[in-house]
Amino acid sequence: MSTKFYRAAQSTFRQTLYRPSQIAPLRQFHTTLPKMTVHNIQTADEFKQAIKDNKVVLLDAFATWCGPCKAIAPILAKHSNDEQFKDIFFAKIDVDDLPELAQELGITAMPTFLLFKDGAQEPAEKLVGANPNTLVEILKKHA
Secondary structure, X not given: OHHHHHHHHHHHHHHHHHOHHHOOOOOOOOOOOOOOOOEEOXXXXXXXXXXXXXXXXXXXXXXXXXXXXXXXXXXXXXXXXXXXXXXXXXXXXXXXXXXXXXXXXXXXXXXXXXXXXXXXXXXXXXXXXXXHHHXXXXXXXXX
C-alpha cells in the first residue's frame, strides 16, 4: 500500500511541477511602446500645422472607394507603430473630403504617399500606388 501511495504522490508532484497552469505566474516587466497611429487630417490648416510641428511627415492621400488604399492601410498602420519609424508623423487625407488640398499637392492617383521634411511645403519624396516595399525604403531612408 505504501508503494501505491508513493506512486500517486509522485504522479501528482510531476503534474503540478510540469503543468504551467499550476505554476505561479512569473511577472515579466517590459516597457510598452506608445501607439503612434496614423492621424486623420480633416482640414488644410491642420495639415500645414502638422508639417510645421513635425520634422518628418508621411502623408497618405487616399479615397474611401479605392481598393489599393484599403489594402495598404493596415500596412501603413503597422509601420506607424514600428519603433524604427517613431520619429515620423504618419498622416492621411481623404481626397474626396479635401479636394483643394489634393489639387494643391498634385494628387492624380490614389494612393499617393508624400514625405515632407523640416517644414518644407514641397514633398521630399513621392510614391504613387500601393507598393509596400518602396514605402518601407522611403521610410527607412528618412527615419
